[in-house]
Amino acid sequence: MTEAEVFTAVEELARNARAASYQLAQLSTDTKNAILRSMAAGLRAATPEILAANALDIEAGEAKGLSKPMLDRLRLDEKKVDAIAGGIEQVAALPDPVGQVMEKWTRPNGIHLEQVRVPIGTIGIIFESRPNVTSDAAVLCFKTGNATILRGGSEAIHSNRAIAAALQAAGEAAGLPANAIQLVPFTDRSSVTALCQMDKWLDLIIPRGGKGLIETVVSQARMxxxxxxxxxxxxxxxxxxxxxxxxxxxxxxxxxxxxVCNALETLLVHASVAESHLPAIAAGLREKGVELRGCERTRAIIDAVPATEEDWETEYLDLILSVKVVDSLEDAIGHINTHGSHHTECIVTADDAAANAFLAGCDSACVFHNVSTRFADGEEFGFGAEIGISTDKLHARGPMGLRELTSYKYQVRGDGQVKR
Structure with a gap:
């Protein structure tokens, strides 16, 4: 397809999504939940077709030389499809934030005001190789009354098409508006650029994937x-x-x-306990096969590869950990705010004053006291499900559950008041 053809096709998807969003906003919670349960049943019924499509993606991935971890993320089986369907049923059981009255008050002139949660409207989701994201993103957005355009990676195109088709068909049988869930059916890279230009029709874009994808979307998006x-x-x-x-x-x-994104990447140790605590920590990590990269003071206490400046700003996503000895709580906070990604930080201490200073001082979405960083997760927070973890500060921060997929409006009622 030419770039012009891609743009035209994506614009049609976006127009359709906007029309569907107005219908979605009118659906009751009971109707949405019935549609979600129908989607789950439809996905299970379509398991043979989904697995046949997934086999095509696996075959193509092996031919392209995809790594084993990537193939593992891509591969589906009956158990995984059933788990995706189970996830849809879990979303159906979650409280619906749409229509929730956030605040209400009455002015002296008798005007009654309510701040009410409403759908954002139309959301574009751009993601990479995991086909389960097709379902996860679609149903979370649907539960909150949002129309969705999904643009998955080329590695999972057959799987994504099969999952999206099953969701839309089963949903429509239960009352889902047409075009509420749409998948960009082609893999041209220009489709990402086209989506980013649809600010007339799309209210929000959420990229899920590597840093390169996210930077591309951020640099191009008009919404x-x-x-x-x-x-x-x-x-x-x-x-x-x-x-x-x-x-x-x-x-x-x-x-x-x-x-995963909430795994620990840098360990900071107070100088006063480095000699007493570090050896046991290092032994525990080595039992799990972790490679340690340490500062000069760390290497004076334990065996470690010399750490470079780059290590302090690296997300390894592997059994590698950088370790640094710091002189104070303030130094630890300074290091985190300088080198971190504003995701999740933890302090281990029995000193409540130190904990409170750490919680207040770290400029991150999630800050923990005596809790593993692995708990930075929507399900662990009690949200039931999440669409991702935002490191932004505006609108949504941290695990993004259903509430974060809503906006709000003011509903104002009176009995004939006029401005004087």
Missing amino acids: PVIKHYDGICHLFVDAAADPDMAVKLTVNSKTQKPG
Whole structure:
């Protein structure tokens, strides 16, 4: 397709999404939940077609030489499809934020005002190889009354088409408006640029993927973007840290699932406890196969590869951890605010004053006291599901659940008041 043809096709999707969004905003919670349950059943019924489509993606991925981790993220089986359907049912069971009265008050002239949650409207989701995102993003946006345009990566195009078709068909049978969930059906790179230019029709874009994708979207988008850059998460072992807790939380934060955004990437240790605490922490990490990269003071205490300046700003997503000894709580906070990605930080300490200073001082979306960084997650926060973790400060920050996929309006009622 030429760029002009891509733009025309994407513009038609965007126009259709805007029309669908007005219908979605009128659906009751009961209707939306019934549609979601129908989608889950339809997805299970379409399992053979979804797996056949996924096999085409796996075959193409192997031919292109995709890495084993990428192929693992791409591969579906009956159990995974059933889990995706189960996730839809979980979203159906979650409270609906749309229509919630956030605040209400009455003015002296008798005018009654309410601030009410409403759908954002139309949302573009641009994501990479995980086909489950097709369902996750679509149903979370639908639950909150938003029309969605999904643009997945080329590696999962057959799987994405099959999942999106199953969701839309089963949803329409239960009352889903046409074009409420649309998938960009082609993989031309120019489709990303075209989506980013649809500010007349799209209210928001959410990119989910690597830093390169996110930077491309941010540089091109004419509408707001909610983004998640690197997950450079820190854990600070304070002077008043319990040594056993320091080991437990460090090892869990780094190794429970190292390839995710809330995994630990840099360990900071107060100089007063470095010699007493670091050896046990290092031993626990080495048992899990973690490579340590340390500053000069760290390497005077434990064996570690020399750390470079680049290490302090690297999201490894692997069994690698940078370690630095700092002289004070203030130095730890300064390091985090300078080198971090504003995602998730933790302090291990029995000193409440130090904990409070850390919680207040770290400029990050999630700041923990004596809790593994792996709990920076929508489900763990009690949101039930999330569309991602935002490192932005405006509109949404941290795990983005259903509430973060809404905006608000003011509904004003009176009995004939006029301005004098």
